[in-house]
Amino acid sequence: GAVVSQHPSWVICKSGTSVKIECRSLDFQATTMFWYRQFPKQSLMLMATSNEGSKATYEQGVEKDKFLINHASLTLSTLTVTSAHPEDSSFYICSASIDSGNTIYFGEGSWLTVV
């Protein structure tokens, strides 16, 4: 069964609205979760590292005010895409590690389409 659960799997939203994606670790506590984005035929690109109880660390070129990350508990991290635009349409995936990196579990991913 899934070790990391992501919700929703699919979401369509209107341009200008905000969308929240949840990432939950099941059966374990994740002090660190990661958020990735994958455009068609491209590799997964790390957007940010989500740290429980503190601010997320964003990769260069990722707008922290646009992609809000909240990691309020050891089992839940959320990514909110604010004021979404069609170019934000992508596959967003979260991941978590139990043993500091060598075992990575991915969520099922969330397809975001902004119309």
Next chain:
Amino acid sequence: RKEVEQDPGPFNVPEGATVAFNCTYSNSASQSFFWYRQDCRKEPKLLMSVYSSGNEDGRFTAQLNRASQYISLLIRDSKLSDSATYLCVVLDSTLTFGKGTMLLVSP
């Protein structure tokens, strides 16, 4: 900038064929290496880790050459169900993904 390079393919092979994927990485300090499989519109799933001594899991063999910063994946006796995109993944401070190599196995 850390990079992981793969031939995007697609590799079109018949069932039963042997196919090899290659991957190079730029950061010589990278610690761990993996091959992931990603089916269309799905999340990546770990296929196997890659060890310096080389490792085998059934029809899959992975090898690492640290001196050349090169990783390979060999798939023997290809099955239709092997059709997917294979991602080379390197871990240092973060995970860095290659763009993936698409494999299409035909009857």
